Amino acid sequence: MNDQPSTSPSGNHPGDQPPFDPAGRATDDTRPIFQGPPPPPPSFAPPVQPAPATQPLAAQPPRRGRKGFAAAVVAASLLVGGAAGVGGAAAWSAFDDEPAGGTASPGRTTSQVADTPDSPAADGSVESVASSVLPSVVKIDVTGSGGSGSGSGIILSSDGQILTNDHVAALAGEGGRISVSFNDGTKAPAEVVGTDPLTDVAVIQAQDVSGLTPATLGSSDDLAVGEGVVAIGSPFGLDATVTSGIVSALNRPVDVGSDGNGNTTAYPAIQTDAAINPGNSGGALVDMAGHVVGINSSIQTTSSSSQFGQGQEGGSIGLGFAIPISDAMPIVEQIVAGETPTHARLGITVSDVGATQGGNGGGNGGGNGTAPQEQEQSTEGAQIQEIGDGSAAGKAGLKASDVITKVDDQLISSSDDLIATIRSYRPGDTVTVTYQRDGAEKTAELKLDSDASSSKS
Numbered sequence: 001m002n003d004q005p006s007t008s009p010s011g012n013h014p015g016d017q018p019p020f021d022p023a024g025r026a027t028d029d030t031r032p033i034f035q036g037p038p039p040p041p042p043s044f045a046p047p048v049q050p051a052p053a054t055q056p057l058a059a060q061p062p063r064r065g066r067k068g069f070a071a072a073v074v075a076a077s078l079l080v081g082g083a084a085g086v087g088g089a090a091a092w093s094a095f096d097d098e099p100a101g102g103t104a105s106p107g108r109t110t111s112q113v114a115d116t117p118d119s120p121a122a123d124g125s126v127e128s129v130a131s132s133v134l135p136s137v138v139k140i141d142v143t144g145s146g147g148s149g150s151g152s153g154i155i156l157s158s159d160g161q162i163l164t165n166d167h168v169a170a171l172a173g174e175g176g177r178i179s180v181s182f183n184d185g186t187k188a189p190a191e192v193v194g195t196d197p198l199t200d201v202a203v204i205q206a207q208d209v210s211g212l213t214p215a216t217l218g219s220s221d222d223l224a225v226g227e228g229v230v231a232i233g234s235p236f237g238l239d240a241t242v243t244s245g246i247v248s249a250l251n252r253p254v255d256v257g258s259d260g261n262g263n264t265t266a267y268p269a270i271q272t273d274a275a276i277n278p279g280n281s282g283g284a285l286v287d288m289a290g291h292v293v294g295i296n297s298s299i300q301t302t303s304s305s306s307q308f309g310q311g312q313e314g315g316s317i318g319l320g321f322a323i324p325i326s327d328a329m330p331i332v333e334q335i336v337a338g339e340t341p342t343h344a345r346l347g348i349t350v351s352d353v354g355a356t357q358g359g360n361g362g363g364n365g366g367g368n369g370t371a372p373q374e375q376e377q378s379t380e381g382a383q384i385q386e387i388g389d390g391s392a393a394g395k396a397g398l399k400a401s402d403v404i405t406k407v408d409d410q411l412i413s414s415s416d417d418l419i420a421t422i423r424s425y426r427p428g429d430t431v432t433v434t435y436q437r438d439g440a441e442k443t444a445e446l447k448l449d450s451d452a453s454s455s456k457s
Helices: 070-094 125-134 164-173 324-334 415-423
Strands: 137-144 147-153 161-164 176-180 187-196 201-206 227-235 240-258 264-272 284-287 291-301 321-322 348-352 383-385 403-407 430-437 438-448
Touching: 125 147, 125 227, 125 284, 137 161, 137 164, 137 227, 137 321, 147 227, 161 324, 164 176, 164 187, 164 201, 164 264, 176 201, 187 324, 201 324, 227 264, 227 291, 240 291, 240 415, 264 291, 264 415, 284 438, 291 324, 321 324, 324 348, 348 415, 383 415, 403 415
Parallel strands: none
Antiparallel strands: 137 147, 137 176, 147 161, 161 201, 176 187, 187 201, 227 240, 227 284, 240 264, 264 321, 284 291, 291 321, 348 383, 383 403, 403 430, 430 438
8 A cells, every 4th residue: 555644734734633533533431421401300280180082092012122221321311201291291181182161072083002013124225234234243342541432343253353443443552451242242352463554454353252243245346426325333332323324425535644654544435424423433334235345434523623532522424434345355364364464555755736837947847857838737636755766656757746646547636545546456556647747647557566665655
């Protein structure tokens, strides 16, 4: 992958708020989910003589409840709402249910209680997808020296191999603890198998488990904008939460920070309007066949907090982002095999380009000893700042100040675009790079390098 540090002036410098926040970083699950003053007591109406009902209500069968903290919180809120509803209903009966004479109206009827048929879920419905995928998604609780939080994970093997985000597993640090909660209510401790900060991917191993239900992996390469998807995870610690939406964009460059060497963590994300919130990180984004197509990882938020867990946490505004599963799995396979993950690279460092090229002989033109352009040309792209010795870009003839505008058919409008796009390839892949030099468009075909022995992208 292409690890070139971005010097983009887009507001992602240290101390600035990045445009994307990881959707599962360090949530504080000790805070109450529902806050506010207690509800006022219900105001029941004065007793009246009830009118005789001409048609009795059928007894309603008891409902089955779901155990767990989330259910308890929801049940409590429903109880409060129910009490308020009873008061309102009693007042309505007292003042509006009987005519002035105090006798029942002729032909008066009351509501009936009917059983709702438990029909099988239709193929391709959200209900069907949830039923098949929920057993393969877990809640992950992490505690480390830097704090505690929760995220989600996707079961890869029956013996407890679980895929999640690096920013979820990394919270454990050295000596931290990871606990996995399964859909059947059981729990198990887990250990980190390996992580890759550049693609925000990690694999953990649950201890002493068997018979789990591995998820079915699909192909993110086959997705289309407008296609229906379902997100499954544990937002705000509420396990087994299902939301649905569509793919609202593809190949959206998402930059969520950098590693210890200053290399940008970026990927060409699947954008979705399915609700994703803190705690969804590492969970599954699946198509309507129930196949995992992405790893939920980050959201756009209006919160002033730069990271979840630091200050007020933002919630979903309908812009969630997932790592494409087809891009993540080669990294996952290397982690599982005990190898250090490798990434494709051009061997360059880049920055966002200033809008104006040529004109005064500066910019791209002047540095190459060519005549200035007769008129200015506006260009978007990733401008090369440095080229590594023996790099793929250097061998292909690219030079400092060239502006890369396309990789194969993918348009490049910024340095993050270029980084995320190159991350979708593997070392050794051949690509066609389109770039501008002195106002002229050129192309070069090159074979991508590997960062196996270098941190430069």
